[in-house]
């Protein structure tokens with residue numbers, strides 16, 4: 001039996017991805033699966049093994065054997081489930097975004113601090129080796145570019161739902177803003193953005209965003225987020241760092257990076273995307289060692305704070321202080 005016993009709430013697409021990752025990590029094992037759709041919870045139990053499947057999250061919170069809870073549900077349930085898990089003294093791995101509003105983010109932070117549990121937001125991109133290599137190569141870039149441009153999202157997808165998902169900028173923007181903040185090595189202080197509802201007319205949510213972010217160290221980033229069309233040359237995920245005569249471009253879904261040191265150019269390549277597996281390794285090895293995971297509730301809050309400020313800037317036309 002593994003040292004850490006785990007429960008999964010939300011056993012859909014990404015819940016199953018995490019269960020598959022955990023199955024390869026010796027420190028942890030899922031014994032409990034919860035989904036509001038009973039068949040989905042049972043499917044996960046059958047596929048990954050464990051002890052029970054349920055539609056009642058409270059059953060997991062009341063299970064004293066569980067050390068940590070994974071939450072991979074739709075966005076409107078993130079904050080209430082995290083708060084309930086913290087009150088039950090469980091460590092938490094939460095899919096992005098941490099929560100939908102700053103008030104919810106702060107309630108989550110308070111619950112986690114009061115309970116003294118660890119929370120890791122699931123920003124898988126932090127664990128792509130080439131992102132880390134780029135950060136080490138240019139630790140304080142003067143100028144950054146971060147772009148996540150997807151194919152147009154289906155109108156009936158849950159992530160387009162204004163309550164459950166919030167559309168592209170709200171749903172996925174936090175991945176990009178978290179990486180920009182990480183690569184900048186500095187906290188954001190100011191943002192201006194243009195955009196709006198450009199791919200889903202008459203929808204209440206903002207789906208495209210083009211923003212300029214200023215960081216506390218005076219350095220700047222350009223951020224593009226949306227679902228107009230997949231860029232075939234650079235792929236859905238694209239980041240650029242420029243610092244002191246050096247540059248890096250991360251492309252091919254962050255599996256390829258082109259480095260320039262002012263004289264030489266070379267390319268690093270990874271065969272596969274390793275973010276999901278390595279973020280799970282980090283969470284479980286940290287818990288097993290009794291230390292806080294590298295990513296904390298603060299990272300989750302900051303990523304959402306930038307997204308929300310961009311949305312305010314788009315709506316008001318005004319620069320937003322962060």
Ligand SMILES: NC(=O)c1ccc[n+]([C@@H]2O[C@H](COP(=O)([O-])OP(=O)(O)OC[C@H]3O[C@@H](n4cnc5c(N)ncnc54)[C@H](O)[C@@H]3O)[C@@H](O)[C@H]2O)c1
Pocket residue numbers: 009010011012013014015034035036037040057072073074075077095096097122124158171
């Ligand atoms: N990190 C990434 O790259 C990445 C990629 C896709 C999705 N996600 C995130 O993962 C989460 C889940 O997305 P998905 O694509 O797996 O969605 P999904 O619809 O495939 O699965 C979500 C599951 O949660 C269940 N659910 C909803 N509310 C619940 C509740 N209150 N209690 C228990 N179960 C509940 C649903 O029945 C469903 O089975 C979202 O936060 C999403 O943003 C992350």
